[in-house]
Structure formats: C-alpha cells, structure tokens
Amino acid sequence: MTDLRFKPVVALVGRTNVGKSTLFNRLTRSRAALVANISGLTRDRHYGEGRMGDQPFIVVDTGGFEPVSTRGILVEMARQTTQAIAESDVVLFLVDGREGINAHDHEIARLLRKSGQRVLLTVNKAEGMRDHADLAQFHELGLGEPHAISAAHGDGVSALVDDALAPLLVVSKPVDDESSEADRAAEGAAKAPDHRIKLAIAGRPNVGKSTLINTLVGEERVIAYDLPGTTRDAIEIEFQRGERRYTLIDTAGLRRRGKVFETVEKFSVIKTLQAIEAANVVLLLIDAQDGVSDQDAHIAGFALEAGRALVVGLNKWDAVTQEQREWVQREYDRKLRFLSFARVVHMSALKGQGVSAVLKAVEAAHAAAFAKLSTPKLTRILQAAVEQQPPPRKGIFRPKMRYAHQGGQNPPRIIIHGNALDAVPDSYRRYLEGQFRDAFKLLGTPLSVEFKSSHNPYLKDAES
Known part of the structure; x- marks a missing residue:
C-alpha cells in the first residue's frame, strides 16, 4: 500500500x-x-x-x-x-x-x-x-x-x-495478521485524532506573519520548539497556551538559530498551498494599510476549496485612520464576500492587540470544523426549514426531503436523503446551509450540503 x-x-x-x-x-x-x-x-x-x-x-x-x-x-x-x-x-x-x-x-x-x-x-x-x-x-x-x-x-x-x-x-507498513491485540490497540491509538490545532498563517509578504508568530511564541508561559523532519523546509512550531496546544505552520520561511528566530519574508506560493493543505485552520492576515488584494482573494479561495476553517486578521489596524478603515471594509466586502462564514478580527501583531481575540476565533473555527451533528437534530432542522420554505417544484414534482445526517468533518458535511433531489437549485442549497449553520452556530468553517436521491421506479412512468 x-x-x-x-x-x-x-x-x-x-x-x-x-x-x-x-x-x-x-x-x-x-x-x-x-x-x-x-x-x-x-x-x-x-x-x-x-x-x-x-x-x-x-x-x-x-x-x-x-x-x-x-x-x-x-x-x-x-x-x-x-x-x-x-x-x-x-x-x-x-x-x-x-x-x-x-x-x-x-x-x-x-x-x-x-x-x-x-x-x-x-x-x-x-x-x-x-x-x-x-x-x-x-x-x-x-x-x-x-x-x-x-x-x-x-x-x-x-x-x-x-x-x-x-x-x-x-510504502505503508503492512499489518501482520498475527500481531497481538496490544499492538493493534497501540496502532489505533496512534491514528486517533489529535486535538491540537494545526494553524497555518498565510498572507502576502510583509503583512506581519512572522511578527505574529514571534508574538505568539514569545508570550509568557508559552512552550515553543521546532518540529524537525517536515517536508520541503516547511517549519512547524508547537506551542501551548493555557490548556490549548497548537501547531503553527509557517508560510514565511521561519528559521531557528539558537534561541533567536530569524524570519525571511519571502512569499512562496507552493509553501502556502502546502501549509493550507496540512492545516485544519487557516489564519489569513491582511495588511490594513494596503487593503485587500487579488492575491488575498486567491489564498482565501484555495483555503475554501480545500475545505479549511478560516479566520481573517486585519493587521496593523492601529496604524490606519477611520477613513482608511471604512475603505478596507468596503474592499473586504467586495472582494471577499464569499468568506461570509469567517470571523474578522482587527489586530496589531506588533503591539499584541487583538491576538487573544484571534486565538479565540481560531478555537471557535476549529470546534465548528470538527463539530458532531446529531441525526435527529439535523432532521428536525431540515423539516423546519422545508416547512418554512419548501423547495421549488420542477415540472409537476416537488423534491421531497426525508432526513439528514452528518457525512464528515473538517469541513462539516451534511447529507440529505429524499426523492427527486437532483432538481434542488443551488439557491435552496445555500438556504439550507444557512439554516444548519445558524442552528449549530458553525462560525468559521465552510459547510457542505449534499443530496442523495432514492430511486423511484414509478417516476419514469409518471413522467411519460
């Protein structure tokens, strides 16, 4: 294998x-x-x-x-x-x-x-x-x-x-059929999900990624060290804040020299893409002085396509005027409106302002990405949503939705079963996404809603 x-x-x-x-x-x-x-x-x-x-x-x-x-x-x-x-x-x-x-x-x-x-x-x-x-x-x-x-x-x-x-x-190591139960249990424990948050810090050059990392690992009562053996010189830094463990995945080319971190603000698209793939939460840093660029939108789009939970940090917020803040907000709404699910934090990595709020938003996004959604509650929410606004008809038939269950995590995946669901338009899918997101408070993570239709042997005869 x-x-x-x-x-x-x-x-x-x-x-x-x-x-x-x-x-x-x-x-x-x-x-x-x-x-x-x-x-x-x-x-x-x-x-x-x-x-x-x-x-x-x-x-x-x-x-x-x-x-x-x-x-x-x-x-x-x-x-x-x-x-x-x-x-x-x-x-x-x-x-x-x-x-x-x-x-x-x-x-x-x-x-x-x-x-x-x-x-x-x-x-x-x-x-x-x-x-x-x-x-x-x-x-x-x-x-x-x-x-x-x-x-x-x-x-x-x-x-x-x-x-x-x-x-x-x-080549993966094959499993020995004669291995002991203890060995199997140990292997299962090794594959158990790790509750530390894998956080990729992404953004354009000079937006403050390395400054934020240095602020985080330099906090009092923080344990930090490099994790060796990562691929392609990507650096993972583990640290602990209170009871919460993090793995920072740096995309700015962070290097360690003794006890001093030397940063190289060199943008690499490949490192950013690989860091996003390796993470379960992405913090997208945007320079409030420069505004929102197309490059920011590309990074956010890849994180969304990869299904990663996401938090946006508007950095250097303390260095812009009220007029500039309003301009940045308009640019954000125009270029990143597809990130409506993400929490936005105004911050200053250099001064440490808003850093605690960023970590709280990251924890909330991580919790939402790995939320467990019960089938009975999903089905009740679905039935209430359909009663409030039924799906549109296609011809003489109206799609019939019977029940919903969770099909995966990171991002949460909801599968809805019923009849004639192939006819459900994207607008109604977005409506259901909003209902589920509000009910479970899934802030900070994308949400996937899929439909699975049951086969109706009489449908073809009825249409003919």
Whole structure:
C-alpha cells in the first residue's frame, strides 16, 4: 500500500510553444484550475491541483524559458522559472517532438543538469512516434530516456506521471495478521485524532506573519520548539497556551538559530498551498494599510476549496485612520464576500492587540470544523426549514426531503436523503446551509450540503 505524505510539486519547464499549458490543463482537469494567478507572475507561473488516479500533486506551469535572454520581461520569466525549478520535487522538461532539438533546449538542459533536480525528459507532440529511432536524437540532451507523450490527446501522460511520482510514494507498513491485540490497540491509538490545532498563517509578504508568530511564541508561559523532519523546509512550531496546544505552520520561511528566530519574508506560493493543505485552520492576515488584494482573494479561495476553517486578521489596524478603515471594509466586502462564514478580527501583531481575540476565533473555527451533528437534530432542522420554505417544484414534482445526517468533518458535511433531489437549485442549497449553520452556530468553517436521491421506479412512468 502506498500513500503520499505530502503533495509533491511537479514543474513544467521548456521553451515556448512546446505544449506546457496543454499538459497543465490536462493534469489539472479534475479541479480545473488556476489556484494562484499573482500579479507579476502571470506570464510565467500558474499553480494548479493535479490528480492522476488517486495521486494528488501540485503542478506548476512556467512561461517560455529563455535562460540566456537579456531582453525585458524575458529576464523576469527566466528568473521565475528558475525559482519554480528550485521549489519542485520533479521537473518535466518538455521538448517538441515534431521540431526536434534546438539551441534553447540544449541551454535549458544544461541548467537543469546543474540544478541537481530530478528531471524527466518529455517529448511532446509525439503522436505516431513509435519508432525509437525517432526519439534517439533527444538522448544528446543528457537527461536520460525520453518519455514520448501527446498532451493534446493524452497519450503517455498517465505513464509519465506515474514515473514522475513513483520515487515520492511511501510504502505503508503492512499489518501482520498475527500481531497481538496490544499492538493493534497501540496502532489505533496512534491514528486517533489529535486535538491540537494545526494553524497555518498565510498572507502576502510583509503583512506581519512572522511578527505574529514571534508574538505568539514569545508570550509568557508559552512552550515553543521546532518540529524537525517536515517536508520541503516547511517549519512547524508547537506551542501551548493555557490548556490549548497548537501547531503553527509557517508560510514565511521561519528559521531557528539558537534561541533567536530569524524570519525571511519571502512569499512562496507552493509553501502556502502546502501549509493550507496540512492545516485544519487557516489564519489569513491582511495588511490594513494596503487593503485587500487579488492575491488575498486567491489564498482565501484555495483555503475554501480545500475545505479549511478560516479566520481573517486585519493587521496593523492601529496604524490606519477611520477613513482608511471604512475603505478596507468596503474592499473586504467586495472582494471577499464569499468568506461570509469567517470571523474578522482587527489586530496589531506588533503591539499584541487583538491576538487573544484571534486565538479565540481560531478555537471557535476549529470546534465548528470538527463539530458532531446529531441525526435527529439535523432532521428536525431540515423539516423546519422545508416547512418554512419548501423547495421549488420542477415540472409537476416537488423534491421531497426525508432526513439528514452528518457525512464528515473538517469541513462539516451534511447529507440529505429524499426523492427527486437532483432538481434542488443551488439557491435552496445555500438556504439550507444557512439554516444548519445558524442552528449549530458553525462560525468559521465552510459547510457542505449534499443530496442523495432514492430511486423511484414509478417516476419514469409518471413522467411519460
């Protein structure tokens, strides 16, 4: 049995027009999507969530790479591509199977060999290139056996991804059928849910992430230490405040030097995405002096898509005027209105103002994300909501909702059973979400409401 202990990062690199974006779109088709499109990076790096079979990964689409260019934007594109290579676990170096090798391919290959990263040479647009003689020329790049694919048609893509991810898979230890009951009990205890809060602190550079972390771990009666062995140099810091245990997942590149924390405010999209995936609560810090940016919306959108509980901290609130505060609030309502479930805290990480309120909001969001919702109460709330506002008819039939039960946590997942529920519109789903959220006081966490229809053998006859 295998599992991925972290989401590996696959970077797509190559000169222009070799099919990188086509392959990116194919790899990210399950979630469609661009999860970060940041000002200044739009010409060279797009980040998306890929999946082949049951193997998730982060895929990075880079711009056309001209490493020896000295012309304007091409220099920046080369720099960003170089950073993507450094952040990746494996690089797919795409070349054009129809055009063959050119000078740019040789230069890129030289830099990839020098980088020390694991590279899979990928010959795209290789439809019909069954003859190994057709691929022989690509051996001169010195990057091993070429992988022939067609990103447009999907030929060879699954095998390529399997080869790319294979060394990153961890083989789980098989369970011995003759193991003692004590061993089984110990294994079960190890898998029991941990009640510490895994909190990712995310946001743009210089919004105060490291200042907040230093304020938290520097509090009196706080125990803090680095947790070694985390992947990709991500740093996890455990600390305890009162009876509550936390694991802070830093996205700002926190390092420890003796007893002094040295912070590097260097924004990395990949680290942020991985930190959000590893957390169960995300604290999104926004600089009140700069206002709400599209980048803030991208980070919040990924946290929402990942199903993470979320708290928003408007930092440096003490440094803005009343007029600026009103402007920030308008910007927040306009750009982050999809975060209506999240609690907003006005704070100053530097002065420690509002930090206690932030932690209380984080605890409440964590409790809501892991809330246990009883089936009888869910069903009563559902029946009351339907009685107050029945679902709209579709044709001569009205969807009939019978009962509801909890289908999961983090985020809470509610499954409603009944007949003809495929016809329930999204507006009514949102109405039910609001009813459940108000009844259970689920503040700070997304909420998923799903419908499961019973099969009615007479429905088809009645419609005909």
